[in-house]
Amino acid sequence: MVFVSTRGDADIVTSAYAINRGLANDGGLFVPTEFPQLSLEEIASLKKMSYQERAVYILKQFLTDYTEEELRDCVNKAYTEEKFGKNPVPLVQVNNNTGVLELWHGPTSAFKDMALQLLPHLLLAAKKKTGELHKIVILVATSGDTGKAALEGFADVPGTEIMVFYPSEGVSDIQKRQMTTQPGENVKVFGIEGNFDDAQRGVKEIFSNKILAKSLAEKGFVFSSANSINWGRLAPQIVYYFSAYVDAVAAKKIKLGEEINFVVPTGNFGDILAGYYAKQMGLPVQRLLCASNSNNILTDFINTGIYDKRREFYKTVSPSMDILVSSNLERLLYHVSEGDATKVAGYMEKLNTEGIYEVEREALRKIRSEFFGAWVDEFETKETIGRVYRENNYVLDTHTAVAWRALEKYRYLPEDPDTYTVVLSTASPFKFANNVLSAIKGEETTAENPFDLLRELSAETGMAIPSRMGALEEAAILHKDVVDSKKMELTVIGNLG
């Protein structure tokens, strides 16, 4: 299995190289040149396996330059019982035809842990394979959850440095506290004056600055990425689509071979793209439902084929989805354009210079046959949390609520109102306790201290506060710097000695 750039760079690379580098030389994203195929029998064979075994089975389809022993070693170090509990990814049946896949039982209480606990191990193995001797500098732009999950994964990993940039006014209290208290010798955390797109643009610019790369290489450093532009972030996410499917079969919600839907609360398009890969590999999926908040650029795109970022940016109660430039869409464009990298490079160029592009009719037809897009406003998000709690006694976080409501909109369509659907739940409700609590109680919360809110949400719902989150209350704040989003490059240089 080999990987190429979405923008046509001539390099053809192994997965270890793709994981090591993060981004292709021409600024494109690495994509597999083919989709490994799994038969129904092979899919069925996953049913009896543990999550860790399922992960090895799926990963080895794509990471063919790793040995099975290496993959098993990486997976076992990542998904430990200590960090993820007995069942890392439970599928909870909330009503007759809806299951919620809880992806937030890892150390930072967000789904990013599924990939970011594994990525450092994959990267260290890749470093050995590719003979990379430089210290790897992980640069992260985060809308809130990636930052902490990456910090937790990379802190004190030998041969790496990690620097995280988050919008200083654009994350929840708990998210900020999680990042600013992060210990570790190799860790730097910065707030930026700006939003996530500013942070992401800054990181991409640093990545594509060849002169900077050269001068840092002389000092012994090389950049890599822990954002979902890195193939090593995407591959681990494919696993849980298969895992959810066989768990639904085991729970007798569906028969083997029956098509189901997945609804995914979407920001950078990484999570849902992993579902697209699972489908291309043979998983019986009818539709992938792409749920957005008021930053509904993807809904518009799926409906019209026009991607237009020249619009207002909203700060919402689901901040991890407050994104206007969804990086991983580039990979989908590549696949639906039959690998026409010139076309993809053209779209990205137009996005950069004009802020808008339109895909061809055939590409749009393909996208619409696989995806459905819907968006959910702030009022609906909170209404959904309250209603699902009252009717199903299940507590949704704000992001998962967006997905739940988008599914309801899909089910209003006459096409398939009853198909069994898995809702990907991307964060623990405690991570967004303020909005979840006010939605459940139907009134604004009064507590000022974020940890009082955790206690109140726990008392109200009977759910236990995730232990690592509770412990943040006593943790010292170690990172206080806030920098101008235009000075990120200087900040990076200044901190690499």
Ligand SMILES: *Cc1c(COP(=O)(O)O)cnc(C)c1O
């Ligand atoms: C990152 C994140 C998302 C969006 O996932 P993408 O892969 O960026 O589309 C949704 N919900 C939560 C809680 C997240 O942390």
